[in-house]
Amino acid sequence: MRKLILMALITAVCWFAVDSANASELKVPQNAVAGQPISIGLGGNGDGTLYLIGQGQVIKRNVKLGNDVEIKGEELRSAGRWIAVLRAGGTSQSQVFWVKPGPPENLSFLARPSRVPVHQQSAISGTVFLFDKFNNWVLQPTPVNFNLSVNGSGVSRAVTSRDGVAWIETSSAPREGAAQFVASVGSASVRRVIQQVASQPCNLRMHVSQRTQSRIIVETDPVRDCTGNAVPDGTIVTFTQNDKSGKSTVDARIRKGIAKAELPASDNAMISVAAGYTLGNELHVGGR
Amino acid sequence: MRATRILVLSLGIALAISGVAPLLMRTLADSRPSIEVNFDHTGPREVEDTTQKAINRDYSSAWQAITTALNNNDPAPLRQNFAGFALDQLVQRVKDQQSSGVKTRIIDHGHKVDAIFYSKDGSAMQLRDTASIETQVLEGNTVIHSDQSQIQYFAVMTSAEDRWKLRVLESSPEK
Numbered sequence: 001m002r003k004l005i006l007m008a009l010i011t012a013v014c015w016f017a018v019d020s021a022n023a024s025e026l027k028v029p030q031n032a033v034a035g036q037p038i039s040i041g042l043g044g045n046g047d048g049t050l051y052l053i054g055q056g057q058v059i060k061r062n063v064k065l066g067n068d069v070e071i072k073g074e075e076l077r078s079a080g081r082w083i084a085v086l087r088a089g090g091t092s093q094s095q096v097f098w099v100k101p102g103p104p105e106n107l108s109f110l111a112r113p114s115r116v117p118v119h120q121q122s123a124i125s126g127t128v129f130l131f132d133k134f135n136n137w138v139l140q141p142t143p144v145n146f147n148l149s150v151n152g153s154g155v156s157r158a159v160t161s162r163d164g165v166a167w168i169e170t171s172s173a174p175r176e177g178a179a180q181f182v183a184s185v186g187s188a189s190v191r192r193v194i195q196q197v198a199s200q201p202c203n204l205r206m207h208v209s210q211r212t213q214s215r216i217i218v219e220t221d222p223v224r225d226c227t228g229n230a231v232p233d234g235t236i237v238t239f240t241q242n243d244k245s246g247k248s249t250v251d252a253r254i255r256k257g258i259a260k261a262e263l264p265a266s267d268n269a270m271i272s273v274a275a276g277y278t279l280g281n282e283l284h285v286g287g288r
Numbered sequence: 289m290r291a292t293r294i295l296v297l298s299l300g301i302a303l304a305i306s307g308v309a310p311l312l313m314r315t316l317a318d319s320r321p322s323i324e325v326n327f328d329h330t331g332p333r334e335v336e337d338t339t340q341k342a343i344n345r346d347y348s349s350a351w352q353a354i355t356t357a358l359n360n361n362d363p364a365p366l367r368q369n370f371a372g373f374a375l376d377q378l379v380q381r382v383k384d385q386q387s388s389g390v391k392t393r394i395i396d397h398g399h400k401v402d403a404i405f406y407s408k409d410g411s412a413m414q415l416r417d418t419a420s421i422e423t424q425v426l427e428g429n430t431v432i433h434s435d436q437s438q439i440q441y442f443a444v445m446t447s448a449e450d451r452w453k454l455r456v457l458e459s460s461p462e463k
Contacts, residue, residue, distance in 0.1 A: 051390060051432070053425060055459060056377030058384035078377060080459035085425055085433045094425075094433040098461050112409040125408035129444060129456065135373040137458040139442060163442060164458075165405050165414055169332065 026086045028097035034079045034136050035102040040069045048088030054078035054099065079136035102132035104142055109183045111192035117199035119227050120172045124148065124194060127167040128183045139164040145184045146170075150177040150196060172196050174227040202226035204280030206239070206273045209260070216241075216285060218271055219260040230257050235275060237261075243269035321355070321396035323348040325415070330403040333410060343403065343413060343445060346452040351396060351419075354378065358392040361385050371448060372455040390432075395422035397436075413452070417441040418462075438462070 025043025032038045040050065044065035052059040052071070056078035063069050065088055079101040085094040108129040116123045126146055130138040144166035147156045150173045159166045166183075172194075173179060179194040201223045210217040218239055223231040237259035241248040243266040250261035263271065266286060273280035325344050327335045335343075346369065353365035363379045370378060385391055397420035405414035418440055425433040444456040 051388065051425065051427075053390070053392065053433075054381075055457070056381050058381060058388045058390065060388040060390075081439060083423070083425060083433055083435075087427065087432055092432040094435075096435065096437075101458075110407060110409070110412060112407075112411070127407050127412065131373070135376070137373075137442065137444075137456050139458065139460055163404065163414065163416065167332070167405075167407070169408060 026084055026093045026095050028082075028084050028095045030097070032076065032082075032097060032099040033102055034076055034099050034132060034134050035073050036076070037073045038071045038076060040071065040084060042067060042069060042086060044088065046088060048086055051085040051087070052082055053085070054082045055080040077134040077136075079132070079134075101136035101138045101140075102134070104130040104138045104185045105133040105188050106131040106135060107144075107183055107185060107188055107190045109190040109192060111181045111183075111194060113194070115195045115197060116172045118172050118176050118196050118225065118229055119174045119199055122169045123172045124179075124181070125167065125169045126181060126183060126192075127165065128161070128185075128190075130161055130164055130166070130185060137164045142166075142185060145182075147182045147184075148173075148179055148194075150175055150179045154179070176229040198229035198231045199225040199227070201231050201235070201237075201275040201278045201280075204237070204273055204275055204278050206271075206280055206283065208283060208285065211285075212265065214265050216263045216265055216269075216271070217260065218263060218273070218283070220254075220258050220273060220280070222257040223254055223259065223275065231275070233257070237273060237275045239263065239271060239273050241266065241269050241271045320348045320352045322398040323351070323401060324399065325401040325403055327403045330406045330413075333406045333408055335403060335406050335413070336410075339406075339410070339413075342452055343415075347399075347401065347415065347417075347443070347445065347454070349451075350454040351399065355394045355396060357382055358385065358394060361391050369451075369454060371446065371453040374443075374454050374457040377457075389427060391426050393424040393426060395424070397421065410447070412444055412446045412455075415441075415443040415445065417443060 027041030029038045042065050046065050048063050048065050050061045050063045079099045082097050085092055110127040112125050128144050130142055132138055142161045143158050144161055145158050146168045148154045157168055159168055176196050176198050179196050181192045181194050183190050202225050206218050206220045209219045233254050235254045236251050239250045239261040241263045248263055252259045252261045269285045271283045323344055327340050350369040353369040356365045357363055361382055363382045366378050399417050399419045401415050401417045404416050418438055420438055422436040424431050440460050440462045442458050443454055445452040446455045
């Protein structure tokens with residue numbers, strides 16, 4: 001009886017040992033990075049199918065248990081949460097593992113606005129999203145350099161990304177021109193152009209350039225903004241004449257830097273000039 | 289006689305339940321997941337009321353599209369709600385699922401979302417989402433993997449012609 005029990009026990013132990021040896025096992029990588037090769041350990045004997053399911057891809061392999069499966073770097077493109085499922089002998093085993101994005105190689109750069117008046121506080125914003133070469137979003141803090149310059153002079157600032165985003169807000173330069181707005185990380189850089197244009201007219205002044213019996217011609221001095229940039233041709237300047245016969249208004253466009261208007265002759269009139277919200281000087285024409 | 293009546297009635301109820309249950313499950317699977325978005329700490333720009341409503345609606349709709357697309361191996365629902373890298377990745381996932389003979393069933397138990405960045409020009413918003421998700425991987429009709437977990441996602445939504453579209457979506461281990 002004892003021998004019988006002993007034999008049964010030995011048989012059970014052997015059975016368990018064989019079963020354990022054949023049982024499939026799955027060992028997933030702990031520090032996988034997109035674009036770098038990984039190895040997945042498969043225990044047991046026999047054949048099986050391995051599925052690797054990531055956010056942006058699925059890899060399927062027919063495998064021999066007992067061997068490690070190598071996944072090449074160029075195959076492992078998607079970062080984030082992955083599920084490894086091993087199917088063998090009608091059963092399945094699965095494990096979750098994480099793949100980190102590779103180093104940043106691509107930038108998505110939103111620069112606003114495309115056209116801005118000079119010398120405006122916090123008028124320009126730049127936002128950068130960082131991606132690796134497979135367009136996985138790089139969430140690790142990374143220093144991003146922003147440079148905004150017009151004709152070689154400008155501002156430069158380094159901002160460390162937070163949760164994959166780096167952004168700055170800056171003022172426009174005092175001088176007009178095409179500003180080069182560049183965001184860079186390592187060797188990757190993206191350039192945007194922001195056209196900085198003259199701001200509102202400043203110190204708007206006019207004078208009478210010609211006066212006849214039937215008309216008065218008034219013209220402005222060269223129209224500039226407060227930092228000396230010429231206000232673009234085409235900007236409207238309004239001349240208004242008030243006299244006993246009423247009010248006359250002329251909207252004139254700036255041409256070659258100055259605006260000119262022809263008003264009816266009057267022996268006692270007040271003429272004023274304005275552009276946008278800027279008021280210029282007043283002239284008293286004729287009278288006593 | 290009474291026993292026969294009860295038996296027939298019970299059979300009828302059982303038949304009705306067996307017919308309605310899969311329909312109900314499918315309806316629930318296709319319905320929009322519950323999304324709670326917190327806009328209290330969004331910067332540098334404050335989020336307008338209409339934008340808050342739109343983000344709630346469109347982020348929820350995007351997750352509904354993921355669920356439907358991965359469950360049916362059909363990329364069509366993705367195109368209305370996604371753009372850019374997120375669209376490319378998910379369409380690739382669907383294609384790979386088709387060629388591998390698997391599909392993914394997502395049972396979405398809800399999302400707690402913080403809007404953490406809203407660009408100065410109002411064109412892009414970043415979200416941090418803690419999603420309670422049950423994921424089942426099916427080979428044919430056999431479930432070969434099932435897990436239920438809280439997964440942290442980061443997302444970027446950008447304003448498009450008539451809605452906000454999900455442009456970047458990435459899962460990340462919780463910090």
